[in-house]
Amino acid sequence: MTIIARRLVGHLARGIVMILVVATISFFIVRSIPGDPVAANVQKLIEQGMAPQAAEQATRVLYGFQPSGSLWHQYTDYMLGLLHFNLGQSVTHAGAPVTGVLLEAAKWTVLPVLAGTVLSFLVGIVMGVYAAIRRNGKLGDLLAISGSLLHGVPQYVLGLLLSAIFATLIPILPADGPVDILFDPGFNAGYLGSLVQHAVLPVATYALAAYGGWILAMKSSVVTVLGDDFILAAELRGMKRSIIFRYIARNAILPLFTILALSLGLLLGGAVFIERIFNYPGLGLLLIESITMRDYALMGGAFLLITASIIVANIVADLFYSVIDPRVRSGEEVSA
């Protein structure tokens, strides 16, 4: 296990450097976008007839703080803050710390997307195996066609469709936010039940949209493995079907873990449409909002969070491979 530990240390060091680089780049890119909400507000107040001093005062009261100093100064402040997980304050959220705003939004993104991804992954790979084994029969065709169709339909179309059918035409499921506000947040049956009920449609949308990709990827992976010599060899040695099935499954699923890890990394950023359709106050909506409102700190924070999650997903995927694939593991073992 020391090899894995060594790998982990290397990955973490590289990951941290990458995050710092991304923080720097996003800091300067965000700051070079034309327009300044604070200046705009001061300007607006002055135009309304307020004295410049009073206008600045009023703006300071409105936002709760006044950004100042040179760009370089702001940058060092930002990076120092970053070391304490302080990403600054959000001007659109009355000066609330960006970290808190992001975390609050993240939970409404992570939970449904994670549930949807895991669900579609599990269903997709099982169906993919069937589609591969029965690829010359009707069932295989049916599964492959369903995969292609669903893979081709954009996420937002599926979302609108589900919302129209199950929330409007036959109103059996809610599409009006993440939870019923009647219930007190906490570990009580009413609140949790309401959470689950509200999550059904968005989770189903994620799952359906991703399922097609999984079934197609798993099918082609299984077909490749079925053609491998070691499967025929196992048959000719008289191995039990159940053991051969395990050989096939483990070898076929291997390449899919990369896709899974990367899609989990992307899950924080890619949910704008679904959050809009089902009124989930998640990260996607927050990012859009921060861009339209020129909320630099929030924008930078959201970018940083998305990047960091992708970097972390990559590290996890790589470490995971060292655990499950002996060929990756022994890369360093041989020389040792």
Added chain:
Amino acid sequence: MTKQAPGVRIDGLTVVYKTPAGELPAVRGVSLELPPGSITGIVGESGSGKSTLALSLLNAVQPPGRISAGSVDIDGLGDVVGLAGEQLRKARGRHIGYVFQAAQNSLNPLKTVGKQLLDLGRSHGVEDLRGLVREAKDLLGRMGLDGARVLDSHQHELSGGMRQRVGIMLALVLNAHLVVLDEPTTALDMITQANILKIVREVHDERGLTTLVITHDIGVVAEVADRLAVMYGGRLVEQGPTREVLASPEHPYTRGLIRAIPRLVGDIDEAQALPGRPPTLATVPKRGCVFRERCALRMDVCDDVDPEAILRGRRTVACHAVAVKEHA
């Protein structure tokens, strides 16, 4: 453990593959006997049907192929063409060992050799798994490998020659006495090749096996086999004791094959390639002799009549020209 080398009688075996042009024979009417305790070599070019024939011994012709006629009778097992399901599965590995080409990856890349050995043992209901591991280590040690280390290795940590020895071990570890080796030395360097052939010979003698070696390399057969069978276009054209066939080949194809081997001494130009190309599944003539297109002794009768295998001393030859000479 009292099993003896089984005899094998292949009779009138025909294997067809389903193609858009209908079912085409890859092996046609092949009859061949493997005497108990013998090593038989089957030689042929790619596409001659030799691998299909080898798979037929395990009734393991892969779809879209199927055995359409004939029988493969193995002592102690009966006709394997009639076996199916669990019976067939249990015969594979336990009665018949199959060794893949070294270059083919015949091991699960994600599991160690030892774990796959245990999978094999469990598949065949071996109760004494420790004994199985001991037997495997013995076999590997016998072939010059460090058994414990090999069992703890993954496929990618083994060289071609080591993999081939692992393949032989897995074919023999359940005490199979009929062993089929498909191109056992292809893609190995000359020294490893010589080693593997020596091992095949020695293990064959020590354990009392009946062995079938499939190869395109006539040198391999010359080195290990007691009997030689030559295949062309899905037909068995000549067979007999190896020395006899090599010393005085009768079928024009066998002669061509032997003439095509470059000698170590003498003029390199003496080696003559056989003109033309071997037929594929689609181009094998449906009537008449399969070899006539490339044959120097072609006669009118070859176009219409498939030559039957005629017995000449201790060997059989399927050729009209040879038959004519016989009668003359």
